[in-house]
Amino acid sequence: MTGGARETHIGHGANVDAPAKLHEMPEAGVDRRSRLPAWVVSWLQILPLTAILLVMFALPTTLFLAVSFFDYDRTGIYPAFMLDNYREIFTSSSTLRVYGSTLKFTLIVWVITLFLGFNIAHFLIFHVLNGKIRIVLFLLCAVPFFTSAIIRTIAWIPFLGRTGAFNQALMGLHITTRPLDFLLFSDFSVVVAYVHLYTPLMIGPIANSLSKIDRSLIEAARDAGASRWQTMTNVVVPLSKTGIALGSILVMTQVMGDFFVVRQMSGGQSASIVSALSTEIQAMQHPPAAANAMILVVIVAIMVSCLMRVVDIRKELVK
């Protein structure tokens, strides 16, 4: 997910620890000539980012937290403190079904992208020995991520449709006699589009973690008599925990926040939490939309904090 930075990281595993060691020495004397204390310099450097995120992210989030308790009618919203918006969500079976369906998609897509992401990253880091070929293959995986998600989603429609390329190929090869109907506008096509869109988010962080593994550890495991499977489960997987956690966070939150793919690829048959929410926003029902938003935020926050408990992402990233 780090774009251009990721590719160049491969093969630099040995360098990673050097800045970390310097960092442990207090201040390393770099700023001794500037009059400002080092932490003030850091504050000045981080100030613009913090200010923008506070105004454009933290403040609006607080605002819809407040609005979720408001009253509303057809003409506007009125400040109040009532729990009706939340009560409606928890007592409506159709809303609960939408939550269930979003969680189901999240789980399925997470399992598939994790399988694909880990194996592909592993292939690129440990099996492709030529550095230049590795960078090229990496770029092939990464480039689609930097193109339009809308276009990549609708690209599946002429491919999977009744008269689409895939059905035509199957019939041309005489594998089936009639077109398969379940391919498009179904849960299947929703999952396919999600996996297509989000697998690069899994490959990137996992490959970054794998590339940092010291090869001598693997040789040590081999010398100690570990089988390949044991090396994999006892050395490689534990050492790529950060990448797995980061990739999982990115994939899960993207699926949970989606409203376009589920609408487009299910042909309007399925809904997600956010697509239901956007319908409410279009109907100017802001307080119930805000209540839905708050619940989604809580679910995402719980999920992310569980994953961040597995690994200290901050310690891993900011060395």
Place this chain on the structure above:
Amino acid sequence: MAEQYPTQNPIDARPWTFYALGALFLLYMLFLYGPMVVIYTLSFQGPNGGVTFPIVDPSLEWFREVWRKGQMADIPVAFSRSMALASVASLLTVVISVAGGLAFRRPFPGAGLVFYLVVASLVMPSLLVGFGIGLGFQFFGLQPDLFTSALGAQLTWTLPFGLLAMFAVVNRFDRCWEEAAADLGATPFQRVRHVIVPILLPGILGVALSAFTLSYDEYARTTLTIGARNTLPLEIYALISSATTPMLFALGTLTTAVSFLLIGITLFLVLRMQQRRQGKLRS
């Protein structure tokens, strides 16, 4: 006998997993690019052809259609807006996240809080960010517009992305170079201008490209914050529900070509930079 874990030694025979994973990789590539290639091909559909194969009288008709000013959308105007917005977002993201990346090189009070703010902003469902900003503008009686609310909404996505990318870039910066400059009497500004930025430049270019393309293709955060003047992804979004002609595919081919072009230019610049450095090291 237990097989050996693959190592960097090319003398070792390829284990069977190499072929299994290689096949998986190949299938993944087909999966990744197959549908995209289908729509690129279909955008050359003839004027009487439909949205699926076969292609009847291949033509450039649908590309011309993109330029024609329709009742629904004015694509060239939306495109120029998207380019302008992406340029501003990219520039701001680079400057702000490079500064942020430098800030995190040493501990400072509140670093943890800032980090969690960044992670929260990154994982927040996109539409909700736009929803919150839309509510905020309504609350303060402001009109949402391209370079206010929409830009702000996009920065809540490109800045965290840029900062995390900068962590990876800054991690590989050897502070000895900066110390050497300091010992030679360079001021903090000179150190940034002549040492840090030139060394980190390939990574910084990567961040600029990422921010540009992420902004250029963004729709979920932008849709509720854009106001009256649509960007290209939002025009495409609107077209999907109304037009089911190959024109949509032609538009998809064009906008993807723009992304590919930008990625290509950035790669070219980074590679040339690295080659020059290696050349200098040798001489």
